[in-house]
Amino acid sequence: MSLLMATFTIGLILSVLAIGVLISFRIFNFADITSEGSLALGASVAAVLITSKSFGPFTVLFISAAAGAAAGALTGVLHTKFKINALLAGILVMTALYSVNLHVMGKSNVALMNEETIFTLFNKHLSISETVNETVKISGFLVNLKDLSSALLSLVGAFVCGLALYLFLKTKLGVAMRATGDNTQMASALGVNTDLMVISGLAIANALAALSGALLASYQGFADVQIGLGMLVWGLASVIIGETLVRDKSIGLAITAAVMGSIFFRLLVAIALRFGMNPNDMKLITAVFVLMALIIPELGKKNKLTESRIVKTN
Amino acid sequence: MLKLINLYKTFNPGTPDEVRALSGVSLSIAAGSFTVILGTNGSGKSTLLNAVAGTFTLDSGVIELDGRDITGMPEYKRAAYIGRVFQNPFSGTAPNMTIAENLSVASMRGKTRGFSPALSSAAAAGFYERVKSLNMGLEDRLDNNIGSLSGGQRQALTLLMACLNKPRLLLLDEHTAALDPKTGAKVLELTRSVIEKDNLTTFMVTHSMQQAVNLGDRIIMVYKGKLIHDFSGADKKALKPRDLYELFEEIKRRELIDPGVCDILKANYV
Ligand SMILES: Nc1ncnc2c1ncn2[C@@H]1O[C@H](COP(=O)(O)OP(=O)(O)OP(=O)(O)O)[C@@H](O)[C@H]1O
Ligand SMILES: [Mg+2]
Numbered sequence: 001m002s003l004l005m006a007t008f009t010i011g012l013i014l015s016v017l018a019i020g021v022l023i024s025f026r027i028f029n030f031a032d033i034t035s036e037g038s039l040a041l042g043a044s045v046a047a048v049l050i051t052s053k054s055f056g057p058f059t060v061l062f063i064s065a066a067a068g069a070a071a072g073a074l075t076g077v078l079h080t081k082f083k084i085n086a087l088l089a090g091i092l093v094m095t096a097l098y099s100v101n102l103h104v105m106g107k108s109n110v111a112l113m114n115e116e117t118i119f120t121l122f123n124k125h126l127s128i129s130e131t132v133n134e135t136v137k138i139s140g141f142l143v144n145l146k147d148l149s150s151a152l153l154s155l156v157g158a159f160v161c162g163l164a165l166y167l168f169l170k171t172k173l174g175v176a177m178r179a180t181g182d183n184t185q186m187a188s189a190l191g192v193n194t195d196l197m198v199i200s201g202l203a204i205a206n207a208l209a210a211l212s213g214a215l216l217a218s219y220q221g222f223a224d225v226q227i228g229l230g231m232l233v234w235g236l237a238s239v240i241i242g243e244t245l246v247r248d249k250s251i252g253l254a255i256t257a258a259v260m261g262s263i264f265f266r267l268l269v270a271i272a273l274r275f276g277m278n279p280n281d282m283k284l285i286t287a288v289f290v291l292m293a294l295i296i297p298e299l300g301k302k303n304k305l306t307e308s309r310i311v312k313t314n
Numbered sequence: 315m316l317k318l319i320n321l322y323k324t325f326n327p328g329t330p331d332e333v334r335a336l337s338g339v340s341l342s343i344a345a346g347s348f349t350v351i352l353g354t355n356g357s358g359k360s361t362l363l364n365a366v367a368g369t370f371t372l373d374s375g376v377i378e379l380d381g382r383d384i385t386g387m388p389e390y391k392r393a394a395y396i397g398r399v400f401q402n403p404f405s406g407t408a409p410n411m412t413i414a415e416n417l418s419v420a421s422m423r424g425k426t427r428g429f430s431p432a433l434s435s436a437a438a439a440g441f442y443e444r445v446k447s448l449n450m451g452l453e454d455r456l457d458n459n460i461g462s463l464s465g466g467q468r469q470a471l472t473l474l475m476a477c478l479n480k481p482r483l484l485l486l487d488e489h490t491a492a493l494d495p496k497t498g499a500k501v502l503e504l505t506r507s508v509i510e511k512d513n514l515t516t517f518m519v520t521h522s523m524q525q526a527v528n529l530g531d532r533i534i535m536v537y538k539g540k541l542i543h544d545f546s547g548a549d550k551k552a553l554k555p556r557d558l559y560e561l562f563e564e565i566k567r568r569e570l571i572d573p574g575v576c577d578i579l580k581a582n583y584v
Contacts, residue, residue, distance in 0.1 A: 172418065172427040175411065179419045182408035189367070189406070190475070191393035191423040249410075 003270065005147035011266035012154035013215045014234060015259040016161050018242070020208030021235030022258045023165070023201055027181040032202060033090040033232050034075045035209040037097030038068040040228035042210025044101040047110040047223035050117055057118040061214050068210020069203040071097060076199030094228075101225050109224040117218035122153045150219060157215060161208060162255045168204075169251050177201050209235075230283045233290050238262035240293040315345040315515055316483060321365055321375035323539075335361040337539040339375075348509060348516045350526045352558065353536035354565060359519045360401075362536065363485045366517070368392045379482065394424030397476030397514075399469065399489040406472030409461030413452060413471065416460050417441045420475035444474060448504065466497030470504055477508050484509065486518040490525075502529075523555035533558075537565055 017039060024032035042064040049060045071093055078089035102108065120130060126149055128134065134145040168174045179187040180197040187194050209231075217223035242261025246253050269286075273279060323336040335358045343349060353359045365372055368389040377385045384392055400406050407416050418432040418441070438456070446453040448470050452463070460468060469489060476484060486505065490498035506529065509516050520526055526533055533550055535543035543561060545553055 168429075170431055170433070171429045172422055172432045173429060175415050175418050175432040176422070176427050178411055178415070179408045182410050183405070185400075186406050186408055187419065188369075188389050189393055189398045189400075190420050191390050191425075192419065192427075193390045 002144055002147055005143065005151050007266050007270040008263060009147070009151045009154045009219060010216070011263035012151070012158045012259070013212055013219060014231075014266070015158045015212075015238065015262035016215065017209050017212035017231060018235045018238035018258040018262040019158075019161055019165055019255055020205040020212070021232065022239050022254060023205040023208075025236060025239055026254065027178055028086075028198060028201060029181060030086045031090075031232060031236060032072070032075065032205060033087070034071055034093045034097075034202070034206055035235060036228035036231045037094035037101070038071045038206040038209040038228070039213035039216075039231050040101050040223075040225060041071055041097055041104070042068050042213030043217035043223035043227045044104040044110070044213075044225070045210070046214035046217050047112060048104055048106075050112055050115045050218070051110060053115070057116060057121045057218070060218075061118060061211060064214035065207040065211040068213075069207035071210070072202040072204070072206025073199050075206070076195075076202040079202075080195035080198050098225065105223065105225065108226075109222055111222045112217065113221060118215070119150050119153060119218055123149050154215065154219070158259050161211070162259055165204070165208075166252050166255050230286065233283070233286050234265070235262075237265050237286055237290050237293070240290060241265050244293070315347075315380060316341075316343040316366070317376075317378040318342075318362075318366070319376040319378070321362075321377070322373045323361060323365065323370070324373055334539050336365060336372075336375075339536075339539070339541055341534070341541065343515065343517070345515055346513050347532060348530035349518070349532045349534060350530040351517065351519045351534055351536060352521075352523075352526055352561075354562065357536045358539040359536050360487055361539070363398075363487050363517060363519060366483070367396055367398055367485055395482040396485060397423075397481030397483070398485045399472050399476050399487070401488040401491055403465035403469040403472070403492055406475065407460045407468050410459055412457050413445065413460055413463075414438060414441050414456040416471065417444070417456075417475060417478065420478045423479050423481075425479075444478065445471070448474060464497075466493045466501060469493060469497075469501050473501065473504055473508065477512065477514070480512050480514070482515065484514045484516045486516065488519050488521065491521065523558040526558060527553055527555050535561060 017035065021031070021035060024030060024035070045064045045067045046060050049055050049063060050057075055063070075086075075089045075093045078084045078092065079086045084092070123130060123146060126145075128145045128149055130146070135142045136145060136148070137143070169178060176187065176192045177197045177200070179190070180192055180194045181201070184194050187197070213223075213227060216227065238261035239258050240261065241264055242257030242259070243249075243254070245260055245264065246257035269282060272285070273282075277285070318339055318341040321336045321339040323334075325331070325333045325335055339358075339362060351359050351362065364370060366377060368384070368387060372385065375385070376383060379392075379395055398406070408419070411419075414433055418437060421437065421441075441456060442453050445456065450467055450470060452467060452471070455463075460471065463471070469492075473489070489505070490501050493501060502525065508514070516530070518525075518530065531550060532544070532546040533553065534541055534545075542565075
């Protein structure tokens with residue numbers, strides 16, 4: 001049961017990353033690998049600030065997200081102002097962030113034992129002890145209260161982020177941003193500062209990635225410079241699984257779908273590991289999975305095309 | 315109102331693909347006038363319109379709008395004054411956004427976009443009325459993605475969007491060329507009515523002599539990046555499609571002669 005709760009919690013925490021990936025991948029149509037660096041940046045900044053004990057947990061999350069936003073904005077500037085290919089701009093910033101993260105932490109990982117994080121703060125408010133393992137019975141299952149409160153907090157976090165993004169995308173600025181990704185020529189012709197939209201869109205996406213990293217470090221009790229490795233493909237998998245679960249393409253549902261996809265994918269992986277999958281194979285399987293998810297719809301289209309061609313020639 | 319002074323633009327300079335798309339275009343357009351631009355393929359008509367819209371930087375020359383130098387102003391800022399409809403019916407709308415959302419983006423042309431909702435109920439009601447005025451039955455499909463509409467429907471909406479906030483200048487680049495004749499005629503009729511209603515200053519590129527004769531109060535002809543003819547007032551009114559065909563024939567003859575002249579010169583001087 002504890003494993004299941006942890007799976008849920010991590011799925012929810014990473015869904016914040018997935019929502020960010022949704023912005024770059026579905027609004028701007030490219031997979032922004034800066035997210036991997038930003039997630040690790042968020043984790044590093046959070047870990048260092050938490051151990052310094054000079055900021056409250058909310059401030060820590062805010063500063064981590066702001067650091068991610070700066071990284072995303074940098075990718076956006078490289079892409080729009082210096083005309084560097086978007087993927088390459090992301091790779092450059094991600095690579096640079098690796099060193100930045102090492103400098104931020106001063107070493108390759110930081111442990112957060114007995115530090116005050118957003119999770120322990122939440123426990124304190126609910127009067128849940130950090131040391132004693134209290135449990136409650138929910139429909140016959142024994143559930144650890146700490147696990148429950150962490151899952152609850154992650155749920156609230158994912159919900160707040162998802163709702164904020166949803167509301168933003170429905171504002172005048174939000175539709176201008178979506179139009180920029182959908183048809184840049186049209187957006188420019190209608191007076192949208194498209195460069196600024198790309199820069200701020202990537203800033204938001206990477207702020208979410210960094211926030212996800214900060215939450216992950218707080219929850220797991222450590223930050224590691226490698227924490228972001230493979231996370232972009234994770235985010236993509238979440239977005240894609242979500243789209244398969246929820247076929248509707250409206251924004252609200254797309255965001256909900258990304259969150260659901262993240263949880264669902266975590267569950268799949270947990271089950272696979274439980275049934276003896278070699279953990280070393282996890283990234284390979286994830287990558288193959290995303291590849292298939294990208295290829296299958298294209299194959300479907302091609303078949304339809306050839307079909308219609310046959311009909312026409314007849 | 316719009317003043318173009320000695321515009322020059324060479325694409326890919328110094329390479330084998332070098333094209334002198336504009337070579338010394340000067341033109342003055344009066345407020346409320348309707349200018350039709352004619353010319354053979356590749357003569358520089360679209361380039362001229364794009365120069366005004368600001369999609370590229372000129373090599374030299376000055377563009378003034380209402381007495382203000384806008385030569386260095388980025389495209390998105392000029393868009394505050396300029397409405398545009400493109401030749402490709404898919405260029406002017408965002409396919410994965412709804413009709414209402416597309417109109418919302420257009421309704422903020424020239425205004426500051428902030429955090430207020432894009433589709434307030436007042437805005438939606440306004441969009442409904444505007445779309446209804448197209449008489450295409452699209453007002454009941456405001457929440458459908460524009461990508462699900464036909465090219466003609468999308469072009470009509472692009473026109474509506476370009477004029478949603480009255481532009482100082484309307485740029486139309488062969489905007490009916492990709493449509494079937496019936497839809498094209500319908501979009502052209504819409505164009506004519508919106509221009510008349512708002513008394514818009516218009517620049518229209520076309521390949522149709524009939525359109526050129528029927529519409530507008532001035533015809534200019536472009537050839538190899540230069541203005542070679544300019545008819546307005548009574549001269550324009552007197553023009554018949556046949557006269558325009560004549561002018562095109564003359565260009566063709568010139569192109570035939572050019573290489574010949576070249577050979578003669580070579581034979582004599584090289
Ligand atoms: N962005 C560009 N890069 C390179 N060459 C260009 C570019 N835009 C236009 N040209 C070239 O400039 C010349 C003029 O092109 P333009 O599109 O203005 O012609 P046009 O009069 O609109 O022709 P059409 O009737 O075929 O639309 C052409 O030779 C074209 O190849
Ligand atoms: Mg053209």
